[in-house]
Amino acid sequence: MDSRTVALIRTTFKAVAAEEGGPEKLASSFYAILFTDYPHARDFFPAAMDSQRDRLVKAIAYALDRLEEPNKLLPFLAQLGRDHRKYGVQPEHYVAVATSLKTAMRRYAGTEMWTDEVDRAWDDGLTIIAETMIGAADKETTPAVWTGTVVERRMVLRNLAVVRLQLDQPMGYAAGQYMSVQVPSRPRMWRYLSPAVPANSHGEIEFHIRSVLGGWVSPAIIGQTQIGEQWLIGSPLGGLGVPRNTKRKMLMVGCGTGIAPLRAQLMQMAQRRTNPKVHLFVGGHYPCDLYDLETLSSLALAHKWLTVTPVAESEENPWWYVDSGESERAWPGLEPLMTGQIGKVVASFGPWADRDVQIVGSPSMVQTTKFRLMAAGTQTKNIRHDPLF
Known part of the structure; x- marks a missing residue:
């Protein structure tokens, strides 16, 4: 054209x-x-x-x-x-x-x-x-849609759930991709979710879902999902991922359930013999929003190429959170918790000139973090994120 x-x-x-x-x-x-x-x-x-x-x-x-x-x-x-x-x-x-x-x-x-x-x-x-x-x-020769049966639903916070499904047949998605999902209680309402685990030959898949205020689908998933119900899942989308033979260091920034596609990539990289250095910043409004630190701690302890820095905007948890001590636990292998807006914290480290950058989170978080990094000197061509719609 x-x-x-x-x-x-x-x-x-x-x-x-x-x-x-x-x-x-x-x-x-x-x-x-x-x-x-x-x-x-x-x-x-x-x-x-x-x-x-x-x-x-x-x-x-x-x-x-x-x-x-x-x-x-x-x-x-x-x-x-x-x-x-x-x-x-x-x-x-x-x-x-x-x-x-x-x-x-x-x-x-x-x-x-x-x-x-x-x-x-x-x-x-x-x-x-x-x-x-x-x-x-x-x-295309793959199925037009996959069927997934819910085998586990675990509430992590009062508004955040981990849902595991067994697909009717394996799906060959790349770690970091996302896909559209339809649940029984919301017919014809497809919503995008990112798997939190790499693709596997057993057809097992895991999603992390946070309820969005005023949303149609996410509150239904949080409040109504039952073991045994069947979800419909569309073809994988998106271009995030770390090529197998890349030598470029990585900067990953994820907020809330945005950690899911980054976590999947780290799990996939952990299966390789060699990897470039990766610095992951995982953020949330409160310390309790950093719900997956146990997994990240295990990955960081096992792999010297991975550095994980947790970031929370507030030092204290909200009034409604019943603290079991997990949110303030010092996880081995992780950097000390930093307090502040995640984009500002990441940009304070410098321009990250030697890094390829991935940002995952809400549209406003992605835009704010991207602009702060660009202002710090990060080249736009090195920043990747999924479409903001």
Whole structure:
């Protein structure tokens, strides 16, 4: 795609998004057009559309920002194409989505901005996106969806659970990836979770889930998950991971359940003969949020290439936490607990110029940590994180 086409697509999207309420209006208009002109498409979406509308605009913006980086965009779209098989999506559905999105864009851009050249540019861009996703789905030989049976549910905090499942067949995901999950109590509401263990031939998988205030799915998982119930799991997504033969040192920063994909990578690296040095910062609001220090302590004691620094924003636990002493225990092999905002603490160590960086956590935590590291001198090209939507 040439630079002129990319510029036209970005300009029109940003003009619409910059208007007051623009992203929300665009998403609402898109879904209204899609469900009116293609009513069968409604069956693919949940009853509550609020979060779905928000993710749509963020996903479009993410793709548009990478139109001139096909080495990043195309693998991402291919993963999405493989993942969308779980819905039973067919090529004609991509046509419906592209047509509805372009109609919504044209409606809000207006006749002066939406020229014939702009129209052709959007056709080109949407065609590339659709063809990449369709092509990847057609070539895939793995299941469209896996079934996982819950074999253990363990409450770690009152709002955080560890759930282990037995898959109907092994899944070949890479440590550090994430996948969409649907639970029985929330049909058609898929949410992204990261396995906390590497893939294995037995099909065993583990997720760490924290209840999100006002969320639809995570509170249901925390409060309603039962042993024996079956979850549906989509294809693996994401590009985090440490190549087997890399010599670049690593900086990993994880907050809350963001430790899960980093922990999985460390467990996988522990099976190798040699590894680069890794410094992991694991953070939380309170000391009790550092719920997986026992595992990290074991890894750090067994492997000299790993340094783990725990960070908590507060020195004391919240009033509701019944302290068993675990949160204040001095775990062997770990650095002393530091107090402060994790991004600020990590950046205070310097620019980490010799490191590849991974950041995992809430969107706000990832953005704040990334900006603090960049301000400290870390090169943007060395920082990786999953899409923030």
